[in-house]
Structure formats: structure tokens, C-alpha cells
Amino acid sequence: MAVKEFKKPTLKEYSSIPKLVESATSHLAPFKSKEDFQKSLGYPGELVDNWEEVALDKMGDLLKKYRSLRVYMDSCIQCGACTDKCHYYLGTKDPNNMPVGRQNLMRGVYRKHFTLPGKYFPKLVGAVDLTKEVLDDWYSYYHQCSQCRRCAVFCPIGIDTAEISMAAREIMDSIGVGQKYCNEIIGKVHKIGNNLGLPKPALADTLEGLEEDVEEEIGVDVKFPLDVKGSDVLLVTPSADFFAEPHVDGLIGYAKVFHQAGISWTLSSHASEAANFGMFIGSYDNMKKLALRIREAALDLGVKRIVFGECGHAWRVAYSFLNTLAGPFDFLDSKYPVPQHICEVTHDLINKNVLQFDKTANDGKIITFHDSCNVARASNMGDIMGGQFSLPRDIIKATTNNFYDMDTETIMEKTFCCGGGGGLLTDDLIELRMKGAQPRMEALKRVVEDHGVTHMAAICAICKSQFSKAFQYYGFELDQIISLHQLVGDALIMNKKEL
Amino acid sequence: MSFVTIFYGISFYVATLILFIGLAYRIYEYSIIPAPLKIPTPPAPKTKKGVAIRLFREVVFFESLFSATKWTWLFGWLFHFALLLAAFRHLRYFTDPVWFWVSWEIVQAAGHYAGYMMLFGLLGLLGRRIFVDRVRYISNPSDYLMLILIISIAFTGLLMKWFHTDIYAVKMFFIGLMYFQWSELPSDFVLLLHLSLVLLLMIIFPYSKLLHAPGLFFSPTRNQTDNARDQRHIADWAKRIESKK
Numbered sequence: 028m029a030v031k032e033f034k035k036p037t038l039k040e041y042s043s044i045p046k047l048v049e050s051a052t053s054h055l056a057p058f059k060s061k062e063d064f065q066k067s068l069g070y071p072g073e074l075v076d077n078w079e080e081v082a083l084d085k086m087g088d089l090l091k092k093y094r095s096l097r098v099y100m101d102s103c104i105q106c107g108a109c110t111d112k113c114h115y116y117l118g119t120k121d122p123n124n125m126p127v128g129r130q131n132l133m134r135g136v137y138r139k140h141f142t143l144p145g146k147y148f149p150k151l152v153g154a155v156d157l158t159k160e161v162l163d164d165w166y167s168y169y170h171q172c173s174q175c176r177r178c179a180v181f182c183p184i185g186i187d188t189a190e191i192s193m194a195a196r197e198i199m200d201s202i203g204v205g206q207k208y209c210n211e212i213i214g215k216v217h218k219i220g221n222n223l224g225l226p227k228p229a230l231a232d233t234l235e236g237l238e239e240d241v242e243e244e245i246g247v248d249v250k251f252p253l254d255v256k257g258s259d260v261l262l263v264t265p266s267a268d269f270f271a272e273p274h275v276d277g278l279i280g281y282a283k284v285f286h287q288a289g290i291s292w293t294l295s296s297h298a299s300e301a302a303n304f305g306m307f308i309g310s311y312d313n314m315k316k317l318a319l320r321i322r323e324a325a326l327d328l329g330v331k332r333i334v335f336g337e338c339g340h341a342w343r344v345a346y347s348f349l350n351t352l353a354g355p356f357d358f359l360d361s362k363y364p365v366p367q368h369i370c371e372v373t374h375d376l377i378n379k380n381v382l383q384f385d386k387t388a389n390d391g392k393i394i395t396f397h398d399s400c401n402v403a404r405a406s407n408m409g410d411i412m413g414g415q416f417s418l419p420r421d422i423i424k425a426t427t428n429n430f431y432d433m434d435t436e437t438i439m440e441k442t443f444c445c446g447g448g449g450g451l452l453t454d455d456l457i458e459l460r461m462k463g464a465q466p467r468m469e470a471l472k473r474v475v476e477d478h479g480v481t482h483m484a485a486i487c488a489i490c491k492s493q494f495s496k497a498f499q500y501y502g503f504e505l506d507q508i509i510s511l512h513q514l515v516g517d518a519l520i521m522n523k524k525e526l
Numbered sequence: 527m528s529f530v531t532i533f534y535g536i537s538f539y540v541a542t543l544i545l546f547i548g549l550a551y552r553i554y555e556y557s558i559i560p561a562p563l564k565i566p567t568p569p570a571p572k573t574k575k576g577v578a579i580r581l582f583r584e585v586v587f588f589e590s591l592f593s594a595t596k597w598t599w600l601f602g603w604l605f606h607f608a609l610l611l612a613a614f615r616h617l618r619y620f621t622d623p624v625w626f627w628v629s630w631e632i633v634q635a636a637g638h639y640a641g642y643m644m645l646f647g648l649l650g651l652l653g654r655r656i657f658v659d660r661v662r663y664i665s666n667p668s669d670y671l672m673l674i675l676i677i678s679i680a681f682t683g684l685l686m687k688w689f690h691t692d693i694y695a696v697k698m699f700f701i702g703l704m705y706f707q708w709s710e711l712p713s714d715f716v717l718l719l720h721l722s723l724v725l726l727l728m729i730i731f732p733y734s735k736l737l738h739a740p741g742l743f744f745s746p747t748r749n750q751t752d753n754a755r756d757q758r759h760i761a762d763w764a765k766r767i768e769s770k771k
């Protein structure tokens with residue numbers, strides 16, 4: 028299957044709400060998962076014969092397990108407040124990409140099979156059977172949602188379309204219709220420990236290479252320890268940090284922070300992945316299994332703290348779900364929250380004056396900050412309300428002289444997703460990704476023109492990869508997206524350890 | 527006892543049962559389904575008190591809707607507020623002696639003008655449904671009918687300003703229903719129309735999107751505290767998976 032050409036959107040001066048175009052992106056759907064990948068996650072290999080029945084059973088089951096799903100199916104007023112809030116609607120104009128439009132794909136089936144009016148007056152309330160066409164629409168449009176929760180912030184009832192997308196994907200997996208990208212990756216983590224399928228020797232090699240590079244560049248012997256028992260900190264970071272640009276500069280930044288603060292730390296080859304794609308497919312079981320690897324690694328290495336690197340949805344799973352999925356963590360040092368974000372660690376060290384910066388090292392850059400959706404809308408930092416917004420900004424201000432925020436309607440809790448979250452960061456969805464990036468690109472363009480912004484810092488592996496592509500596509504430079512901890516690493520004054 | 531009285535008397539009993547039992551059952555259902563994961567949206571309060579304040583602001587000011595779209599907020603809020611004022615005014619038909627504050631001039635007058643405010647809000651909402659392409663796209667027949675139903679209730683209510691009915695007899699009818707000592711209901715057309723529409727609304731309430739009223743209080747994105755790291759939050763069904771392993 029080749030990915031079709033598509034018309035490039037132009038960036039407008041001010042974002043506006045487009046008129047809808049029906050079925051504008053009904054042709055977009057990610058590649059389907061192969062039989063063995065499905066099976067390795069505990070799902071049927073291909074579409075089962077009595078799929079409608081199985082799907083409805085699964086839906087009934089989820090309606091009893093997740094209050095969100097049940098209440099959100101019932102409570103939508105169809106008020107339309109969310110209709111212009113999704114970056115995918117703004118970018119594609121497809122009405123099924125309006126959050127409520129997306130929800131209604133499932134709500135129609137819910138009404139038909141789980142409510143009286145839908146059973147007796149289907150036309151009146153828009154109730155439909157789960158036909159093959161409806162299933163195809165589900166597959167298409169529930170994979171055009173990055174589960175970013177922007178819609179949930181604006182909905183008067185707090186209806187979170189992400190919850191519905193996750194449930195839909197779980198239902199589809201249960202009848203043998205899975206998405207290749209997510210399910211392949213989850214399989215790799217179950218087997219090897221990270222999304223890239225990087226085995227321990229390769230990982231050790233990469234880290235050694237990094238040590239040499241850093242030593243050569245700054246003349247300080249910064250370590251990148253792997254599987255070192257008895258370390259204080261277990262760092263769990265997205266595997267993209269190990270080699271991809273600009274991610275790896277973030278990893279170097281974390282290492283410098285630990286080095287300078289004298290904190291003993293280690294990576295783990297068993298839990299060499301912060302990302303937890305189990306969330307994207309709405310699978311509690313898979314999410315739990317992946318999360319338990321981190322617990323196992325922490326126990327095995329005998330660490331005192333767990334710290335997460337820069338990764339958006341990983342931080343959501345870590346901050347909001349890890350205690351639920353893999354807790355309790357009473358074997359760790361109770362002085363620190365479990366887990367911690369690397370920004371919390373750095374921020375704390377800055378406050379305690381442990382880290383000193385030479386801001387001029389970053390003077391060549393004028394920075395803006397992209398709030399990653401899962402950090403902004405599904406987590407917190409520093410245990411203060413809004414800490415997930417203020418901590419990263421504090422760090423940027425401590426390490427650079429030039430910082431400008433983008434339009435207030437597009438940052439913090441109202442931030443736009445990069446366009447590649449929620450398990451959509453795959454080349455078979457490139458059209459969707461580029462169109463979904465449009466609202467963020469427009470906001471960026473404004474600060475570039477108004478303030479001469481040269482770089483956008485982010486704290487999410489998916490955002491960084493997505494922007495690397497989207498920047499080139501929209502006429503920016505690939506290297507204008509950077510890791511927040513690159514700024515930290517570059518400005519941090521390193522003194523050589525006296526032994 | 528006239529046929530009209532018997533018919534409406536029985537209908538109100540039935541509709542009241544459906545409304546209250548239906549709603550109570552929904553609330554019971556919502557309350558036993560767990561929210562297995564912490565999913566509050568920002569600004570997420572850290573304490574129960576914070577959650578209470580948040581819900582209060584949502585219910586009273588429609589805070590999220592305000593940040594989303596000013597027009598829908600304006601129409602929606604006016605409608606709901608007017609509904610409350612109208613309900614206060616109507617309390618005089620159901621309390622005997624009338625609660626002191628219900629008989630205050632200001633409450634009664636506000637309740638009356640609220641009828642117009644309600645119409646204004648509802649027509650605004652209907653207008654959005656018809657003229658904004660995105661809202662038109664998501665609207666089912668039931669969405670229009672629901673608005674038309676409530677518009678008709680408000681309209682027939684206001685009409686009684688001109689088509690007078692024996693208010694006292696209406697009151698006695700309802701008090702009679704409440705104390706099981708029935709008395710005659712005046713059979714004026716506008717009144718009967720108004721009451722019939724209200725009956726219909728009561729019956730469909732627990733089966734319709736009007737469930738957004740209890741729904742908001744059970745919405746995990748709004749009613750959860752943000753304390754996942756401090757306190758382990760786990761659903762019973764998830765605990766069972768755990769103990770199996």
C-alpha cells in the first residue's frame with residue numbers, strides 16, 4: 028500500500044475555523060497489524076467470524092469497567108462546543124474529526140444496542156448497527172485521534188474523546204483488527220524492553236559511544252551507566268533518546284545534570300523504554316504488563332528513586348497511572364515522589380543552587396516552548412497546580428536569555444497536539460500528521476515572525492520526531508526543534524569532579 | 527371527577543415515577559462503575575474541597591463552556607438560569623402554605639420574565655443548530671425535537687398570561703396529587719398542552735441526553751483529585767487481576 032499524495036495546507040496568519048468537508052479524510056487509515064503481532068498481545072490474529080457479537084460484548088464489558096465511557100456515551104448534549112477544538116478537524120475539515128463527530132461513531136452503536144430509544148426509534152436518535160462500514164469508519168477515525176484531550180478541556184461535561192478512542196481501539200483489537208504501528212511496538216517491548224527492539228549489547232555500545240563523545244567535547248567524564256546495581260536513581264527514558272536527533276541531546280542533558288549534582292544513576296536494559304503504547308490501544312492489561320517492567324527493574328537494581336526522561340504520554344502513564352498499575356512503591360525512598368520527572372529533578376536542583384548556568388551559551392537561540400498534550404492535560408509536576416506548565420518554563424528561563432510563549436490560546440492546557448501523538452507517529456498516516464500539525468505550526472509562525480524565535484523546545488519524544496518532519500514540511504528547519512534538556516546541558520557549568 | 531382530571535392525575539404519577547426511579551437508577555449505575563485510572567483534566571485540584579469548588583463553578587457558571595464558545599455559553603447559560611427562576615416561581619403550585627420566599631414579589635416576577643429569557647436562550651441554541659454547519663452536522667432529529675419541546679413548554683407557559691386559567695384550582699390539583707386527595711383540574715386547552723409537554727419531558731429525561739445533568743457530577747475528568755502519586759487509586763476489577771497473578 029503506497030501512501031497517496033495530498034495537497035499541502037498553507038499556513039494562515041490567523042487560524043480560523045474551516046467549513047466542514049464530509050469524508051475529507053475517510054481514506055486515511057493506518058496499516059493493520061499482522062497476525063503474529065495480534066496474537067502476541069493476546070488478541071485474535073484476524074477478524075473473527077462473529078465479530079459484531081464479540082465487539083458488542085466487549086463494549087458492554089468496557090461500559091461496566093470504565094465509568095468515563097458509560098457517562099460520556101450518555102451525557103453528550105451535542106452542543107458543539109468541542110467541534111472546533113481538535114487539531115485534526117482544523118487541519119482536515121472532516122466532520123468525523125470533530126471530537127463529538129468522532130464520539131458519535133461509537134455513540135450511534137451504543138444507542139442502538141444499549142439504550143431503549145435507540146432500540147425502538149433508531150432514526151430519531153441516530154442509532155446505527157455495527158456494520159462493516161461502521162467498523163471501517165471506526166478504524167479510520169479512531170486512528171485519527173491522538174488522544175490529546177484538548178476537547179475534554181472545553182466540553183461542559185468534561186467528555187474526553189481520548190477515553191472513547193481508547194475503548195474503540197480495545198474493542199477492535201478484541202475482534203482481531205489492530206493497528207500495525209502500536210501493536211508491533213508493544214510486542215517489541217514485551218520481548219526486548221524497548222520500542223526500538225534495541226537489545227542490551229547494542230544499548231551498552233550506544234551509551235559508551237555517548238560517553239566518548241561528551242568527554243571529547245567538554246573534557247568531562249560524564250557517565251551513562253547501564254544496569255548498575257545500587258544506584259540511587261533509575262532513569263527511564265524513551266528509547267529515541269538513545270540515538271535519534273534531537274532526542275539524544277536531551278539525554279546528554281540529563282546525564283550532565285546527574286553528574287553535576289553528584290547523583291548516582293543508571294539506565295536499565297530491562298526497562299529501557301519510558302513509552303507505554305498500551306495506553307494508546309486502551310488496553311489495561313498491556314499497559315500494566317509494560318509498567319511492571321519498570322517495577323521489576325527498580326527492584327532488581329535496588330534503586331531509591333525512579334525518574335522519567337522527556338516523554339509526553341510516558342509521563343502521563345508514569346505520573347497518573349504507574350502507582351495504580353505497578354504500585355505500591357513503598358520500597359523506594361519516601362522522600363521523593365514516585366516517579367519523578369527529570370524536569371522536577373532539574374528544577375529542584377536549580378532552586379537549591381546546585382546547578383549553575385552560563386546562559387550566554389544559549390544566546391544563539393530564541394526559544395519558544397511547546398506544551399506536550401499529555402504532559403499539559405494529563406499530568407502534573409512539582410505537586411503544585413499548573414506545575415507542568417511552570418516548571419519547564421522556569422528551567423528554560425534559568426538556562427536562556429530569550430524566551431517567548433506562543434499565543435495563549437495554543438499553550439498550557441489549551442496546547443495543540445503536535446499531530447503525531449496517540450500512536451499515530453507512523454509514515455502510513457503522514458497526511459494526517461502533517462495536516463494535524465497545522466494549528467501548532469501557525470502559532471509557531473507567529474512567534475517566529477513577531478519575536479524572531481529560532482527554536483522550539485519540547486519534552487516529548489513523539490513531539491520531537493513529529494516536529495522534525497513537520498518543520499521541514501512547513502518550511503522551517505529540521506533542527507529548530509530541540510530537547511528542553513539540551514538547553515540545560517549546553518548552559519550547565521560543569522566542573523571537573525575532584526576525587 | 528372528570529376524565530381530564532383522572533387522566534392527568536394518573537399520568538403525573540406515572541411520569542413522576544419514571545423520572546425519579548429512572549434517574550435514581552442511572553445514578554446508581556454510574557456510582558457502581560469504577561473509574562479505574564486517574565484522568566482529571568487541568569486545572570486539576572489536589573483536594574476534595576478543590577473538586578467541590580471546581581464542580582460548583584462548572585454547574586453554576588458553565589466555566590468550561592465559557593472558555594469554549596461565548597455564544598453557546600450565553601444561550602445555554604441564560605436558558606438554564608431562566609429554568610431555575612421559572613422553577614422557583616412554580617414552587618407556589620406545590621407548597622401549601624407557600625414557602626415564604628417563593629411568594630416574594632421578586633421571585634414571582636423574576637420567574638415570569640425568566641420565561642422570555644428562556645425562550646431567547648433556546649431560540650439561540652436552535653439557531654446555532656440550524657445555521658452553524660458543524661453543529662448542524664452533529665444534530666439528530668431528537669436534538670431538534672428536544673429544543674422544540676422545551677421551547678413549547680416555555681411558550682405555552684407564557685401564553686397563560688393571556689389565556690387565563692384558574693390558578694388556584696391547578697394548585698389544588700397538584701397538592702391533591704401529593705396528598706392523595708384529588709381535586710379537579712381545570713380543562714383549559716393551553717394549560718393542558720403545557721402540562722402534557724411537561725409530562726413528556728419528565729418521561730424522556732432518564733432516557734435522553736438530559737442525563738448530562740447527573741453526568742457532570744460523575745465525569746472523572748472533572749470530579750477526580752489529582753493525587754495519583756500520593757495515593758494508590760485502583761478499581762476492584764483491577765485488583766482482581768492483580769491477585770490472580
Ligand code: SF4
Nearest residue numbers: 103104106107109182
Ligand atoms: S462539547 Fe461535550 S457535550 Fe458538547 S458536543 Fe462536544 S462532547 Fe458533546
Ligand code: SF4
Nearest residue numbers: 113172173175176178
Ligand atoms: S482527544 Fe485530541 S485528537 Fe482526539 S478528538 Fe479530542 S482534540 Fe481531537
